Amino acid sequence: MSLSAAEVLSGLAEIVNDETGIATDAVQLDKSFTDDLDIDSISMMTIVVNAEDKFDVKIPDDEVKNLLTVGDAVNYITKAQG
Amino acid sequence: MVHKVVVTGIGATTPLGGDSKSTWKALLAGESGVSTLSQDWVAKYELPVTFAAQAKVPAKEMLTPQEAKRLDPSSQFALVSAREAWLDAGSPAVSPERLAVEYATGIGGIWTLLDAYDTLKERGPRRVLPMTVPMLMANGPAAAIGMELHARAGVRTAVSACASGTEAIANAFNRIRDGEVDIVVAGGAEAAIHPLPIAAFAAMHALSKRNDDPAGASRPYDTQRDGFVMGEGAGTLILESEEHAKARGAKIYAEVVGASVTSDAHHITAPDPEGTAAARAMLGALEQADSSIQDVAHINAHATSTPVGDIAEYQALKRVFGEKLSSIPVSATKASTGHLLGGAGAIEAIFTVLALHEKTAPPTINLENQDPEIKLDVVVNPRKLEGSNILAITNSFGFGGHNAVVAFRSVE
Numbered sequence: 296m297s298l299s300a301a302e303v304l305s306g307l308a309e310i311v312n313d314e315t316g317i318a319t320d321a322v323q324l325d326k327s328f329t330d331d332l333d334i335d336s337i338s339m340m341t342i343v344v345n346a347e348d349k350f351d352v353k354i355p356d357d358e359v360k361n362l363l364t365v366g367d368a369v370n371y372i373t374k375a376q377g
Numbered sequence: 378m379v380h381k382v383v384v385t386g387i388g389a390t391t392p393l394g395g396d397s398k399s400t401w402k403a404l405l406a407g408e409s410g411v412s413t414l415s416q417d418w419v420a421k422y423e424l425p426v427t428f429a430a431q432a433k434v435p436a437k438e439m440l441t442p443q444e445a446k447r448l449d450p451s452s453q454f455a456l457v458s459a460r461e462a463w464l465d466a467g468s469p470a471v472s473p474e475r476l477a478v479e480y481a482t483g484i485g486g487i488w489t490l491l492d493a494y495d496t497l498k499e500r501g502p503r504r505v506l507p508m509t510v511p512m513l514m515a516n517g518p519a520a521a522i523g524m525e526l527h528a529r530a531g532v533r534t535a536v537s538a539c540a541s542g543t544e545a546i547a548n549a550f551n552r553i554r555d556g557e558v559d560i561v562v563a564g565g566a567e568a569a570i571h572p573l574p575i576a577a578f579a580a581m582h583a584l585s586k587r588n589d590d591p592a593g594a595s596r597p598y599d600t601q602r603d604g605f606v607m608g609e610g611a612g613t614l615i616l617e618s619e620e621h622a623k624a625r626g627a628k629i630y631a632e633v634v635g636a637s638v639t640s641d642a643h644h645i646t647a648p649d650p651e652g653t654a655a656a657r658a659m660l661g662a663l664e665q666a667d668s669s670i671q672d673v674a675h676i677n678a679h680a681t682s683t684p685v686g687d688i689a690e691y692q693a694l695k696r697v698f699g700e701k702l703s704s705i706p707v708s709a710t711k712a713s714t715g716h717l718l719g720g721a722g723a724i725e726a727i728f729t730v731l732a733l734h735e736k737t738a739p740p741t742i743n744l745e746n747q748d749p750e751i752k753l754d755v756v757v758n759p760r761k762l763e764g765s766n767i768l769a770i771t772n773s774f775g776f777g778g779h780n781a782v783v784a785f786r787s788v789e
Contacts, residue, residue, distance in 0.1 A: 314446070316443040341507060344504060
């Protein structure tokens with residue numbers, strides 16, 4: 296059963312918190328991973344791999360560069376769960 | 378112009394304690410940091426050695442989860458001890474361009490390396506974390522400290538097996554002495570209590586196999602010694618030019634007066650039985666200190682508790698000190714701490730500094746029957762060191778034929 300966008304956001308926020316220490320409630324749909332949350336590329340790759348495991352989806356490396364905001368990632372994951 | 382170099386801060390996390398004070402206290406109390414390993418991999422791999430000297434306080438308990446996640450255990454120990462040392466030195470204001478790091482490891486991030494290889498085999502390349510390389514590199518501890526303290530005068534890593542920590546201090550001493558920098562954060566760390574290094578050191582018959590008596594296993598100079606005990610942790614010293622330290626009114630533990638690094642070119646693991654190059658390292662440190670053997674009031678020996686190594690060091694000591702040797706109190710502190718490999722020289726430098734500062738030589742535990750071939754005055758109970766402006770040396774030797782010696786003088 297696929298998760299709702301809100302559930303994906305909450306799960307993603309936990310992954311971001313675990314990797315970076317950023318508070319889960321700061322991880323909001325309109326936030327940019329780099330500009331707002333100051334997440335570097337190394338953390339981003341770790342977050343992507345952990346998100347793949349958690350949500351059972353594939354996020355190709357070519358796609359990662361399009362995921363600029365938390366909302367982009369939530370949309371991608373929600374759709375990819377299909 | 379040659380600059381005087383002093384020690385203004387110390388920090389340690391060791392099998393005896395989570396900081397330098399508790400470590401020193403436990404050392405003076407004659408405690409052992411060695412115990413039976415409870416990890417499941419000991420039985421799983423049927424390791425021939427089932428004990429080690431694990432850090433008293435796991436480093437990740439002293440770091441945030443995010444810090445711990447991005448650092449190999451060796452770097453975790455390094456950062457914990459460097460923070461203590463920096464704070465102890467009064468968090469000195471120093472220009473980043475005059476602040477350097479000289480921080481050693483013997484092996485580097487071996488937990489990270491081997492965990493990542495397991496991940497690769499079990500889950501494929503995409504699951505190998507992107508932080509793997511910076512975590513496994515031998516300069517990881519030095520880099521972590523340099524980043525934290527904004528050191529921009531060079532961050533370097535001596536890698537010379539069990540001489541690494543002392544070599545890092547020697548390098549630090551020379552940089553300040555030559556006027557290149559004002560402060561160096563110097564030391565060494567190791568976190569190699571992992572089944573592979575245990576199996577590998579055991580394969581070369583370097584480790585004690587006293588599985589039924591772990592606390593008695595590290596017994597330098599004893600007739601029943603049968604190898605060293607693996608230890609883990611880190612030690613950090615803040616070395617500073619005397620003028621910089623005095624200008625800011627810093628507390629001074631001791632002066633660093635000489636350092637020397639030589640090499641045997643004899644055998645990849647066995648020490649030169651004649652001890653010629655090891656002796657030259659001791660003499661080199663004394664020469665740089667503008668001192669003679671008569672000035673030496675205390676020696677912290679390398680003394681790992683291997684049958685061959687302890688004798689070889691004794692031969693080198695005899696070569697240097699001759700008749701004088703019998704009147705110098707010698708401490709072999711690996712009896713309590715185990716052997717921290719790349720961290721050993723650093724914590725033993727701290728013990729040497731504290732011995733001078735508190736005028737007390739620390740005890741060598743487990744010495745029941747002293748090897749009759751080793752005629753040293755071994756300190757078995759804490760012993761008062763008499764006199765002022767007295768000198769002490771600390772020796773470290775490593776596989777590869779590395780010899781490193783640092784000499785300290787008490788400051789009254």
